[in-house]
Amino acid sequence: MGVRTGRHVTDKWAKTIALLSHPKVGSHIPLxxxxxxxxxxxxxxxxxxxxxxxxxxxxxxxxxxxxxxxxxxxxxxxxxxxxxxxxxxxxxxxxxxxxxxxxxxxxGIFLAEVRGKPVDYRVKYVKTGSKWRIKAFVGKIARPGLFVTNIRQGGTLITAAKGIAASFSDNLVEVKKSKMRELTILSTEIIENRFPGVSRLGYDYGIDKQGKIWIFEVNTRPQ
Missing domain, CATH: 3.30.1490 (Dna Ligase; domain 1)
Incomplete structure (x- = not known):
């Protein structure tokens, strides 16, 4: 038997509408x-x-x-x-x-960069039993010449801490990670309420050059 991965919701627009329903989350979603x-x-x-x-x-x-x-x-x-x-x-x-x-x-968000290349972040959040836990928290640096950071498109993985430190400073690492954790927990409550049965979520975050955190999308079958 295969591993159960929970409900899969492919419609990005439906997930965006759900997240926009909460003002604290909606203010972090690009129009x-x-x-x-x-x-x-x-x-x-x-x-x-x-x-x-x-x-x-x-x-x-x-x-x-x-x-x-x-x-x-x-x-x-x-x-x-x-x-x-x-x-x-x-x-x-x-x-x-x-x-x-x-x-x-x-x-479009003008992302903070690492060595001249845009970087964004993936938080993988997984439910085991009744508990949600962060299973991965990484940065993704775009391949030279590309604007997408996806690993499938040649992006490079680094730790989130290294990405934030390289784009901003060591002093902001925990501040930015803490905010992304907070948004992940709150967003998951919204998504789970709207789409019962989800158990694996991958949040794609970006930090712009002014330091604001944005949620680009949430995947229900993250890689």
Whole structure:
């Protein structure tokens, strides 16, 4: 018999809505909307950089980054970046990549870096019996030339402490880790209430260059 892994919820939008229902958690979630032309244009005008990702997906597969430039737009996917001078051409390129699948558009966060490469964090939270425990707390550094940090896409694992210390200072390591632990506990209460039966959660956190912690998403079958 296989190992029981608990309920699996693939819909990122449903999980985002659940987390946004709590103000203490919602303030740590970048503005996220179902993908559409109007939403994309508005968010690019406001934030200048957005992330587009599939509603159902994992491992960084299908994730795109769109940025405003002085002459138009930059569209980054995997190791390549293409440039467009008009919104219509950009939208056509995105839709070609989406292939009709539902996507989300999320405010882009300018992440703190380690040696010039963006770093984010994964907290793996597992329920054994009636108790939830942190099983992993790591940093993920993007491969040179990429904006995604996923290990499947060539990212490098480091301890969370080393990542925070390298981006900020040793003095902030416990402060940032403590805040991520607090958000993990509170978010898990929300997710477990909304999706009974979950027992393995992977939280993807980012810390921006000003030091604010963001929750990018929560996985119910973390690697």
């Amino acid at each position: 996220t909307k179902p993908f559409g032309a109007d939403q994309l244009r508005s968010m690019l005008d406001t934030y200048w950089m957005v992330i587009i990702k599939p509603v159902n997906g994992s491992g960084g597969v299908g994730v795109m980054k769109i940025s405003r430039t002085p002459t138009g737009y930059a569209f980054s996917y995997l190791t390549g970046t293409r440039y467009y001078t008009d919104f219509g051409s950009l939208l056509a390129a995105i839709n070609k990549q989406r292939k009709g699948k539902p996507y989300l558009v999320q405010r």
